[in-house]
Amino acid sequence: MPHRAPYRVALQALQSDRLRRDYADLAAEPQYRLVGEFFFTELYGPRDFSARDTQARRLHLLVQSFPGVVIRDVEQVLELLDLTNRLDDEVVEQLIALGAPLDFDMAMYERAYRLADNYADRVRQIELVRQSLYNVARLTRNPLMGIALDRTKGLADMLGMSDIHRFLRVGYKSVLPVRDMPRFIETIAVREMNRLDRIYADQLQQKKGAPSSA
Template sequence: MSTLRQYRIALQIFQSNRLRRDYRDLAEVPAYEPLGEFFFNEMYGPRDFSQRDQEGRRLHHFIGMLPGVRLRDLEEVLELLDLTNQLDEDLAQRMWQANIGTDFDEPTYEYFYRLADKYDDRHRQLTLVRTTLYNVFHLSRSAVLGMALRRSHFIARLAGIGHVHTFLRRGYDALQNVTSIDHFAETIYQRELDRLNRIYQR
C-alpha cells in the first residue's frame, strides 16, 4: 500500500504536468519561459517544500536586509504557500484513505477535488496567485533588490532561511525578461477560475 507521502508526490507530479499542459501557450512566449518554469517547478513541482515553507515563517528576521521590501509585500506569498500546502495535504489524505492508487487520472482527481468541498479556499488560492504575481513583478523591477538577494545568500543560510531565500531569488530572476505581467497573471486566473467553477458546477 502506498504511503501518504507517495500520494503527495503523485499529486504534485499530476498538478505540475497539468499546468504544463494547460499553459503551454504561455510557456512558449520567450519572455514568460523562465517564469513558467518557476511556476511549474517552484510552486507546484514534485518536491518536498516543507523546509522552505517553515523558513518562510521566520522571514521577518531577514527582511531588513532587502532594500525596498516590507514584510507585508511578501505576506501574500507566504499565505499562498501555506494555503497550497494545506489544500494539497487534504487532497492527498483523501486519496490515500480511499486507496485509489497513485496512478489516478484526471476525472478521479477532479472527483476528490470536488469532494473536498474547498471552493472558498480554492478561490482564495487563485486570488493569491494573481496578486502575488503582480506584487513580485513590482518588486522585481528593483535592481538594488536583485543585488541584495544575490549577495545575501550565505547570510540567509546562516540565519536558517536558505531555502526560502533561494525561492525568492529564483522568482526575482524569472521575472527579469518580463515587461508586463498582466497577460500571464490574468490568463492563469481566468482559466483556473473557469476550471474551478466547472468542477464545482457553478
C-alpha cells in the first residue's frame, strides 16, 4: 500500500496551482494580491499544516484577547479545517485505489474527486470558506484587531500556538488592502460551485432523473 503523505503533498500542490490559474485575474489586481496569496498558500498550499490545525483546537485560549471575535468564529474555522482535511484524505484514498502515479494530472484528480462522492460536503466546504472570509473582512474593520494580534504573539508562543497565530496574523494583514471584499468572496463561491457542479454533472443529472420514492 503506497504511503499517503506523498499523495497528500502532491494533492495540495495540484490544488494550489489550480487555484492560482483559476483566480489569476483576481490576484492580478493590487487590492487582491495579498489575500490571493494567502488563499493559495496558507489555505491550500503544499505544506504540512498539522501543527497549525492542532493548535487551532485551542483557539479559545486566545479569543478573549481579540476584539470582536466570538466562539462561533472559532468553531467555523475548526469545522473548515477538519472538513478540508477529511475531504483531501478521501481524494487521496481514491487516488491510491486507482493506482494513480504521484505526478497525477488534473483528469485523474477530478476522477478521484468525483469517486469520493461527497457533493454535499463540498458544498458545505465552499460555504464555510465564504463565511470565514466574510468574518475576516468584518474583523479587519476593527482597528484594535491588528494591535491585539501584535500584542498576543508572545502569549501564543508561550502557549505553543505560534503556527495558528501566524496564520491569523497573515490572514488579517492580507485583507487590509482590499477595498471590495464581497466581490472577491462571491467570485470564489460562484466559480467553485460551478466547478463542483461540472465535476459531478453525471451524478447530479442521474439524481434529477431518478423517480421519486414518495
